[in-house]
Amino acid sequence: MKTERRTAAAEYEDFMARAYAMELEATERYAQFAEQLDTHNNREVALLFRKLSEIEALHAKRILAEMGWPSVPALTPAFAWEGGEGPETAPFDSLHYLMQPFHALKIALRCELQAQAYFKKIAAGSAPARVRAAAVEMAAEEREHVRLIRDWLKRVPQPTADWDEDPDPPRVTE
Amino acid sequence: MNAPLAAAPLAAKNFKSDYKPVWCPGCGDYSVLSAITKALASLELRPENVAVVSGIGCSSRIPAYTACYGFHGVHGRSLPVATGLKAARPDLTVLVASGDGDGYSIGGNHFLHACRRNVDLTYIVMDNHVYGMTKGQPSPTTEPDWSSKLAPGGTGLREFHPLVIALASGANFVARAFSGDPNGCAALIAEAVRHPGFSFVEVLSPCVTFRPEQRGWKEIVHPAPVAPTDDPARAARRIMTDDGFNIGVLYKGSRRPYAAAAGATHALADLEKGFQL
Numbered sequence: 001m002k003t004e005r006r007t008a009a010a011e012y013e014d015f016m017a018r019a020y021a022m023e024l025e026a027t028e029r030y031a032q033f034a035e036q037l038d039t040h041n042n043r044e045v046a047l048l049f050r051k052l053s054e055i056e057a058l059h060a061k062r063i064l065a066e067m068g069w070p071s072v073p074a075l076t077p078a079f080a081w082e083g084g085e086g087p088e089t090a091p092f093d094s095l096h097y098l099m100q101p102f103h104a105l106k107i108a109l110r111c112e113l114q115a116q117a118y119f120k121k122i123a124a125g126s127a128p129a130r131v132r133a134a135a136v137e138m139a140a141e142e143r144e145h146v147r148l149i150r151d152w153l154k155r156v157p158q159p160t161a162d163w164d165e166d167p168d169p170p171r172v173t174e
Numbered sequence: 175m176n177a178p179l180a181a182a183p184l185a186a187k188n189f190k191s192d193y194k195p196v197w198c199p200g201c202g203d204y205s206v207l208s209a210i211t212k213a214l215a216s217l218e219l220r221p222e223n224v225a226v227v228s229g230i231g232c233s234s235r236i237p238a239y240t241a242c243y244g245f246h247g248v249h250g251r252s253l254p255v256a257t258g259l260k261a262a263r264p265d266l267t268v269l270v271a272s273g274d275g276d277g278y279s280i281g282g283n284h285f286l287h288a289c290r291r292n293v294d295l296t297y298i299v300m301d302n303h304v305y306g307m308t309k310g311q312p313s314p315t316t317e318p319d320w321s322s323k324l325a326p327g328g329t330g331l332r333e334f335h336p337l338v339i340a341l342a343s344g345a346n347f348v349a350r351a352f353s354g355d356p357n358g359c360a361a362l363i364a365e366a367v368r369h370p371g372f373s374f375v376e377v378l379s380p381c382v383t384f385r386p387e388q389r390g391w392k393e394i395v396h397p398a399p400v401a402p403t404d405d406p407a408r409a410a411r412r413i414m415t416d417d418g419f420n421i422g423v424l425y426k427g428s429r430r431p432y433a434a435a436a437g438a439t440h441a442l443a444d445l446e447k448g449f450q451l
């Protein structure tokens with residue numbers, strides 16, 4: 001009985017540590033994207049990615065505060081995800097140097113949807129009740145982010161069909 | 175007296191320098207940089223105990239982006255530099271970064287002999303089947319029918335097969351990774367560093383500018399369906415017959431790594447005697 005209780009507590013800690021790792025990975029990835037687009041003088045999208053990174057960092061900090069962890073918890077190695085990366089992490093190859101805010105928000109939307117699905121799956125699974133309750137809460141938070149990003153998408157211009165055409169492309173081979 | 179405190183393990187970001195990469199947004203090499211820094215952090219190394227040596231190419235820019243010691247050398251010559259460094263400073267962890275042009279064209283001969291010498295190095299080749307830095311010429315791993323402005327109709331030349339060549343030449347560890355999975359790539363690099371001798375990690379790393387179709391690699395890569403073998407003949411057969419998109423450790427050998435003799439092997443005076451006229 002005692003062991004069972006301890007296991008449930010450990011599972012909860014593990015779940016929160018993973019949630020933290022997920023937010024941290026997303027924070028770092030958006031910050032890297034911002035840097036990449038800064039380097040290529042796409043300031044508008046760089047700014048947007050920086051904002052997304054700050055939002056994810058806030059979530060990570062909130063988890064630390066909630067758990068009373070002074071800093072990074074004793075995580076399983078960062079690359080211990082079942083799939084390649086955390087569900088909220090955008091792949092490196094998502095970027096294009098001419099991309100527009102619309103494309104960046106589409107990337108963010110996909111990540112938030114994946115995060116929502118991740119938490120929903122845990123909430124519906126056989127984890128201890130405390131973990132499932134936390135997962136329900138986090139899934140609801142992600143749902144709210146999805147809504148916010150969808151609203152945001154409505155406010156940015158839709159790219160034209162030739163958005164990636166460059167009159168002076170870097171890939172001229174002559 | 176208090177025992178000295180062990181230094182706390184570092185995070186991946188502590189292995190990054192302040193220089194911002196200038197690669198094209200979306201380039202696979204960003205992900206390889208991330209994988210290298212994660213691997214070094216997971217191995218609990220410190221930047222001052224690691225050296226990253228490279229040649230020339232987009233991929234070879236990596237040393238500048240790490241906080242480790244670095245040597246951005248001459249085209250195709252990363253392995254001789256790294257070999258000398260490791261022989262002189264066996265205490266350092268030495269990583270070597272290269273591209274398919276740097277490593278298999280101009281540096282092809284050094285590749286063979288580095289495998290043969292089996293010095294304890296980790297050789298990471300970012301293979302994008304093209305010369306990215308010089309704007310899209312075909313490389314030794316380019317498909318014979320890849321048609322471009324610079325090679326209309328394709329080269330018609332058979333591709334070089336780096337993994338099986340590494341194996342035949344004596345590499346002690348052979349793996350294939352994919353940049354689209356930086357965490358998996360980090361785990362493979364960490365395993366390669368841990369394995370003694372010459373470890374070769376071929377990373378499929380798309381060049382989104384000159385080979386945009388390589389963005390599709392993420393749909394076709396797949397984990398190697400079998401566990402690594404220590405039998406080179408079996409590994410060679412597997413590698414020769416796979417589809418080129420098998421990801422994982424493909425060979426783990428047990429050859430003793432090369433070690434330079436400690437100290438002088440001959441007295442200087444004795445050597446001088448041989449040159450006396």
Ligand SMILES: Cc1ncc(C[n+]2csc(CCOP(=O)(O)OP(=O)(O)O)c2C)c(N)n1
Pocket residue numbers: 230231232233234249272273274275276277300302304305306307308313381
């Ligand atoms: C001696 C010498 N010959 C040719 C070059 C031109 N050159 C620079 S990078 C490069 C090829 C790089 O291709 P790869 O190693 O595949 O790297 P990538 O840029 O694709 O990462 C060539 C031929 C050079 N710098 N030095």
Ligand code: SF4
Pocket residue numbers: 196197198200201202203232233302306307380381382383384
């Ligand atoms: S040219 Fe290709 S290899 Fe070089 S930085 Fe751009 S995408 Fe990467």
